[in-house]
Amino acid sequence: MSRYFTKDHEWIDVSGETGTVGITDYAQSQLGDITFVELPESGASFGAGDTASVVDSVKAASDIYMPVGGTVTAINEALADAPELVNAAAEGDGWLFKVTLADAAELAALMDETAYKAYVAEL
Amino acid sequence: MSESDTPEIEDAEPLTLPLDGWHRARGGRMVPFAGYWMPVQYEGIIAEHTWTRERAGLFDVSHMGQLFLSGAGEDFQELDAAVEAVLPIDLATLKPGSVRYSLLLNDEGGILDDLMVTRWDSGLYLVVNGATKWDDIGHLREVLPDEVSLNHMEEPALLALQGPEAVAALARVTEGEVAALTFMKGGAFRIAGVDAWISRSGYTGEDGFEISLPGESAAAVADLLCAQPEVKPIGLGARDSLRLEAGLPLYGHDMDEAVDPVSADLAFGINRRRKAEGGFPGADRILPLLRDGAPRKRVGLALEGRQAAREGSLVYDGDREVGVLTSGGFSPTLGHPIAMAYVAADCAANGTGLSIDVRGKRLPAQVVPMPFVPHRYHRTGAVK
Numbered sequence: 001m002s003r004y005f006t007k008d009h010e011w012i013d014v015s016g017e018t019g020t021v022g023i024t025d026y027a028q029s030q031l032g033d034i035t036f037v038e039l040p041e042s043g044a045s046f047g048a049g050d051t052a053s054v055v056d057s058v059k060a061a062s063d064i065y066m067p068v069g070g071t072v073t074a075i076n077e078a079l080a081d082a083p084e085l086v087n088a089a090a091e092g093d094g095w096l097f098k099v100t101l102a103d104a105a106e107l108a109a110l111m112d113e114t115a116y117k118a119y120v121a122e123l
Numbered sequence: 124m125s126e127s128d129t130p131e132i133e134d135a136e137p138l139t140l141p142l143d144g145w146h147r148a149r150g151g152r153m154v155p156f157a158g159y160w161m162p163v164q165y166e167g168i169i170a171e172h173t174w175t176r177e178r179a180g181l182f183d184v185s186h187m188g189q190l191f192l193s194g195a196g197e198d199f200q201e202l203d204a205a206v207e208a209v210l211p212i213d214l215a216t217l218k219p220g221s222v223r224y225s226l227l228l229n230d231e232g233g234i235l236d237d238l239m240v241t242r243w244d245s246g247l248y249l250v251v252n253g254a255t256k257w258d259d260i261g262h263l264r265e266v267l268p269d270e271v272s273l274n275h276m277e278e279p280a281l282l283a284l285q286g287p288e289a290v291a292a293l294a295r296v297t298e299g300e301v302a303a304l305t306f307m308k309g310g311a312f313r314i315a316g317v318d319a320w321i322s323r324s325g326y327t328g329e330d331g332f333e334i335s336l337p338g339e340s341a342a343a344v345a346d347l348l349c350a351q352p353e354v355k356p357i358g359l360g361a362r363d364s365l366r367l368e369a370g371l372p373l374y375g376h377d378m379d380e381a382v383d384p385v386s387a388d389l390a391f392g393i394n395r396r397r398k399a400e401g402g403f404p405g406a407d408r409i410l411p412l413l414r415d416g417a418p419r420k421r422v423g424l425a426l427e428g429r430q431a432a433r434e435g436s437l438v439y440d441g442d443r444e445v446g447v448l449t450s451g452g453f454s455p456t457l458g459h460p461i462a463m464a465y466v467a468a469d470c471a472a473n474g475t476g477l478s479i480d481v482r483g484k485r486l487p488a489q490v491v492p493m494p495f496v497p498h499r500y501h502r503t504g505a506v507k
């Protein structure tokens with residue numbers, strides 16, 4: 001399994017055709033206390049860069065973009081009652097949704113963990 | 124991710140306030156606000172919000188404008204008359220050491236700012252909003268007679284200590300009977316060896332105090348207060364969520380020049396004698412609205428679920444657009460989102476069921492009384 005990152009602070013774990021999407025720990029630390037996560041519907045299809053989800057913090061609502069194109073196969077049901085899970089474990093139990101990738105070649109446009117860490121260090 | 128509600132971009136490089144280094148050393152996340160670098164949060168907005176509701180929070184509000192009006196004769200009658208021509212306040216009933224909420228109005232009855240007026244022995248002390256203070260000063264210089272001198276007190280810092288344990292913490296470190304003050308009363312005290320003007324007032328709905336003191340002493344006093352076990356520093360983020368729960372409007376969001384005090388539900392800022400006599404800016408427009416009611420009104424809305432609606436979201440009664448949100452967010456105390464909105468008068472009654480458009484989705488909301496969270500002011504005659 002490989003993990004990729006976007007410049008907008010989403011991550012995607014890829015295993016074969018399936019990807020799991022979330023926001024990075026850096027993203028949750030910038031957003032502050034998360035109070036609600038609006039998740040996509042299972043079966044919805046999005047292109048790379050489309051808004052697939054919205055994360056509400058006490059401060060603001062933030063769009064979450066699709067790292068690569070795909071179709072949603074599952075959402076993290078635990079976030080409905082416990083959105084703070086994204087603060088506590090953004091890159092683990094606080095994942096947002098799973099997708100079937102439309103075109104694995106799109107992953108080439110994303111960063112690996114080393115590149116993302118270097119990117120965040122510059123912010 | 125990208126924040127769709129980013130703060131306003133400031134044109135000029137923000138200025139720094141006396142506690143700038145103090146905030147940074149304490150881990151405050153600094154953002155531009157009202158032309159200054161200000162701490163938006165320390166450990167997190169919800170933790171700071173809850174701490175203030177349960178214990179005591181220290182806020183730096185030194186960006187606010189502190190003004191002093193004096194002159195025009197020794198008995199203050201001329202000063203009072205000049206100020207009453209500008210503000211809808213009854214200064215005959217404002218005793219020394221008393222604080223009163225008032226409104227700076229334009230000739231059309233629009234709200235230029237809201238402010239606190241305190242009678243000092245030497246004149247009138249005004250605290251105005253940070254973002255509007257320069258316009259306020261220009262306006263006051265223009266409309267007040269030359270005999271009234273306006274001093275912009277740029278040196279002093281302004282701190283607010285808010286929460287149920289504020290009185291215990293402040294009384295421990297202050298010379299003088301600061302605990303004897305009641306809501307909207309103030310006096311001169313000494314804290315950490317410096318002279319301070321302290322009033323029992325604030326912007327959170329909690330009991331608490333506002334402390335005007337020399338800027339050069341602000342860090343020492345902030346250190347002393349935060350050394351008390353009840354006290355932590357609190358950022359602007361929690362200040363906003365606390366004031367929203369308290370139903371307190373924020374200038375530039377919940378009211379502005381385009382809004383009159385009746386629609387804004389701030390008619391209490393026009394004192395009784397002035398409502399009867401008129402003679403204040405905008406009275407020709409405001410007095411009929413007081414008598415007949417305004418076509419729209421600022422109300423509180425409670426939302427179900429957890430998804431918040433923000434400033435600018437439209438409000439509907441069925442398919443009819445009836446208003447717009449001016450503030451909104453998740454209430455940490457109540458555990459659901461709340462909002463302030465201007466809605467048509469026929470939709471303003473408590474219990475009215477409305478809906479709010481958030482990115483194409485309609486969130487159900489109900490008109491509810493404000494404050495959303497009860498005020499806990501220490502009023503005259505209140506049982507301790």
